Amino acid sequence: MKRSRIRSRIIWAMVLVVLMMTASACASKEEKAAETTKPTAAATTPGEEQKEPALEPVELTWYFPSGLQNIKDVQAVEDEMNKIVQPQINATIRLKPVDWGAFEQKVNTMNAAGESYDMVFTAPWSNNYFQNVAKGSLKPLDDLLDQYAPKLKASVPAKVWDATRVGGKIYGSINYQVVAMPFGASIDQRFIDKYKVDVSAITKYEDFEPYLAQWKEAFPPFYAVKGSSDGFTNQPPYFGMDSIGDDSLVGWVKLDDSELKVINQYASPEFKSFMELKRKWNKAGYFSKDLMDAAQVDAIAKNNKDVYTPFSIATALKPGNAAEVKEKYKADVVDKPLSKAIVTTARAIATMTGISETSKNPERAMMFLELINSDKALYNLMSHGIEGKHYKITDADKGVIESIVDSGYQPSSDWMFGNQFNGYYVSPSQVGVWEETIELNNTADASPLIGFSFDGEAVKTEITATASVWKQYADIFANGLDDTDKVLPEFLEKMNKAGAEKIIAEKQRQIDEWKKTR
16 A cells, blocks of 8 residues: 555656646747747857847948049058948948039939938038928938937937927937027238238128228239028128028028017118129239139139238138138138127038938948047047048147148048037147137027028928029029119019018918927
8 A cells, every 4th residue: 555655656756747747848949939029139158248240241321522633542541440430230331422513413413313322411501401391302310419429419409309309209319519609790900911801890791891992903802602501691690680491492580589570681781782892802903703612722822921901791700710711711810700609500410411201221320420529549439530631630638630632632621521629639739629619619608589490381382483583693692793773673573583572471380389389
């Protein structure tokens, strides 16, 4: 009997073992089945965090405008950049510089053809940001910024990001730099010395007139430039106004108007008066007779041994502007502000990088933007080239470099590529400018429209039509090529036929709605 009980217990024990093994096997199969629904992770050792799945290799293209003669070594720079980029995000960057004069047409052609590319320079004044958004050419970036570019997102104040929003969404990655600056004149020191210019007495452009006749005999005239700014639309604060959307788009507000009434700036006394001044100066011979493109003017300015330009019209006078002029043109200039420094939407979004709607790898493109805005070595490679080949460090402690003349890579557009405050100083006189600029950004008065973004979807046909009209007259107004009393009325008539009043009414409607939420 005793042996029977022992045998029975052994049998039950064996049954229990079999049941436990069966249950364990079933559980193991269920776990493996569950694991097949999860991303595959790299193997880890005890105490080591599990890694994200390996990124597949991709190629990213980046289009931006440049003076191609200044960046002949772009391939060498690209190769060095990829030594930083590839190990971190398994991407290869392909730089696609396009000559300034052909840039907008190139991008428009790619967009119209639905050509796949990844990143592109965009701003209200070049490869028009608002028009790109209206056409659906740029991807919204809000989620991409939050997920793949936290450092970039945190490096730019929220009010500046708000300036990029169209319909509540961000479509451009800010290349953070000065967002508040006065406008005015940059005056060549030799001009000041020769004609005893009392800079302190100059408060408006008309105050230069006593010197102009003398200047005409000694120096070249102002360069009449194709596609240049008319001097009005690119400095609204000088005239006490702020633009809404594209600077040249009809419909501005006056900075001191608490009601924020939208007006036709082209029909204002301020516009007419300034265009009459340009015409007066042209008739007096203060402008070159022939229109030139930007590359021609740049070459003339660089080769002019006597003077850079006696004074510029409508210069945005950011901290360090004089140092940059000296670096690029070897000229000493004095900056004379003629307006207050105002934080405006146009200034906040003056230089951005967008991700194309046709990009096959928008996530990786945003990872790259995170790198170019946070990795100082990568940013300075793009901005200044290769140390020892394109520049040399003259003061390592203060971050000062000196370009090597005719080295093959001098884009002189670090403001176009990322956070400028990560960059080297290009001359000893520029040391401290980044701190000054950040202070200016933080303390300058803000436009009453900051944070408002105009959505042009409802009037996109009229925007296109009025932009076409403006293009017909822009060079005339910029260079004083015809009598104001003749061309201004016909310009205004064409603008109205193209839908100017409808645009103004839509802007007013949106501003009135926005005011209710402030």
